[in-house]
């Protein structure tokens with residue numbers, strides 16, 4: 121968490137001092153993300169039904185649950201891609217501000233990795249990674265390139281710098297997508313089924329990168345069915361069904377001693393499928 125990079129990132133907080141809500145955001149002890157009675161519907165379909173959740177700084181939290189239970193919607197609300205109907209949603213103590221400028225600042229602070237990697241096919245791996253820092257943060261090209269190389273090193277594919285996404289395996293492309301998100305130096309990383317589109321032999325290499333990230337103290341929310349990863353790398357598992365958080369706790373407790381029938385059935389299905 122307290123890498124020099126990050127400290128620098130936060131230091132030009134002259135801006136924060138001028139911010140009327142700086143007092144709240146300076147509350148470094150509070151959770152990174154906080155949902156209170158969050159409701160979200162699409163028409164008559166209640167997708168998030170009074171969701172209460174806290175994501176502590178530095179924690180890695182897995183969101184699990186059946187298809188259609190509201191997992192992606194929850195992530196999309198957290199990074200402001202969807203607005204909530206009622207309740208409270210705070211990032212670093214501040215309610216999400218949906219005005220254009222605040223929203224782009226929020227998105228720069230939250231990295232997102234999807235099932236589909238969404239890399240730009242006409243750009244090299246390196247150019248995919250430097251694009252955000254270059255255009256979005258005004259980082260000089262030389263510095264952005266240096267960082268991109270470090271990140272490719274970190275995700276284990278430094279030799280792919282000059283290749284195009286189509287020349288990479290799915291697992292390699294997803295690692296580039298992770299590097300691209302990290303290049304923005306986010307405070308929070310959201311992963312939405314990052315390994316669901318991968319061939320089985322490539323899942324491990326992506327999960328290993330995510331595990332290292334979690335161990336390095338990155339705050340992460342991960343929607344996944346990879347329960348081995350949850351147990352090995354995550355602090356908490358949140359089980360959501362039909363828009364409601366049915367159960368949450370430490371992964372080991374969830375797997376071996378889930379209290380609710382729905383959670384036990386889910387675990388059985390996942391483990392024995």
Ligand SMILES: Nc1ncnc2c1ncn2[C@@H]1O[C@H](COP(=O)(O)OP(=O)(O)O)[C@@H](O)[C@H]1O
Pocket residue numbers: 162165167185186187188189190191192193194
């Ligand atoms: N943009 C949307 N418009 C209408 N319905 C949506 C939209 N996004 C999601 N939904 C519905 O919300 C429910 C939850 O979807 P989602 O959050 O994607 O679930 P999950 O990620 O757990 O599979 C589903 O019934 C889905 O059809």
Ligand SMILES: [Mg+2]
Pocket residue numbers: 191192193312
């Ligand atoms: Mg989903």
